[in-house]
Amino acid sequence: MIIKQAELETVCGITSKLPENAFPEVAFAGKSNVGKSSLINGLLNRKSLARTSSQPGKTQTINFYKVNGDLYLVDLPGYGYAKVSNEIKAKWGRMIENYLHGSKQLKAVFLLVDIRHEPSANDKDMYQWIVAQGYEPVIIATKLDKIKRSQVQKQIKILKEGLKLLPGTQLIPFSAETKQGRDEIWDVICSFVEE
Numbered sequence: 001m002i003i004k005q006a007e008l009e010t011v012c013g014i015t016s017k018l019p020e021n022a023f024p025e026v027a028f029a030g031k032s033n034v035g036k037s038s039l040i041n042g043l044l045n046r047k048s049l050a051r052t053s054s055q056p057g058k059t060q061t062i063n064f065y066k067v068n069g070d071l072y073l074v075d076l077p078g079y080g081y082a083k084v085s086n087e088i089k090a091k092w093g094r095m096i097e098n099y100l101h102g103s104k105q106l107k108a109v110f111l112l113v114d115i116r117h118e119p120s121a122n123d124k125d126m127y128q129w130i131v132a133q134g135y136e137p138v139i140i141a142t143k144l145d146k147i148k149r150s151q152v153q154k155q156i157k158i159l160k161e162g163l164k165l166l167p168g169t170q171l172i173p174f175s176a177e178t179k180q181g182r183d184e185i186w187d188v189i190c191s192f193v194e195e
């Protein structure tokens with residue numbers, strides 16, 4: 001994918017009305033710190049268009065990045081961030097659910113999980129919930145550069161079994177450091193958008 005243009009177009013907080021975009025959207029969900037914003041930067045060939053942080057809880061809004069004038073990459077706040085109150089957690093949860101449930105332009109949902117760890121209860125719930133909304137989530141196993149190549153297949157198996165992925169579900173390992181997996185993710189995005 002050649003990126004001619006990429007810009008942050010809309011930022012939605014808890015009380016904002018979600019935009020009614022005229023172009024397809026693909027969204028990136030996953031727990032805090034898993035690498036959603038880093039993935040978006042990697043896809044867009046930009047170092048810091050999407051703000052990232054080593055501290056979880058960086059993205060606290062739904063951010064719509066417009067690409068080449070006719071597609072949106074949607075950065076969602078992470079779930080499972082321990083340091084916020086239950087009330088705020090519930091509000092974010094509703095905001096994410098509201099978006100995933102209500103967007104008319106959402107073509108694909110990517111669920112990011114850390115390749116190093118077993119999926120959490122939140123990851124499992126999120127996967128089931130996305131499926132229940134009628135999407136076929138594509139799993140992205142992030143931080144591929146943090147494990148040895150010899151560990152990759154074992155970790156993929158742990159993720160597949162832990163999430164109880166439906167047969168045929170795509171799982172793509174990705175590294176924001178090396179950009180491994182980038183082209184494959186773009187191919188998947190294009191296949192969903194062109195349908």
Ligand code: GTP
Binds near residue numbers: 031036057
């Ligand atoms: P929230 O906005 O808090 O939900 O987090 P996020 O999912 O957007 O994560 P973010 O992209 O901010 O990344 C969190 C941290 O992980 C940052 O320090 C990143 O540099 C690091 N990180 C993300 N992806 C990778 C990766 O593929 N490899 C390595 N080594 N570090 C990564």
Ligand code: MG
Binds near residue numbers: 052059075076078
């Ligand atoms: Mg983020």
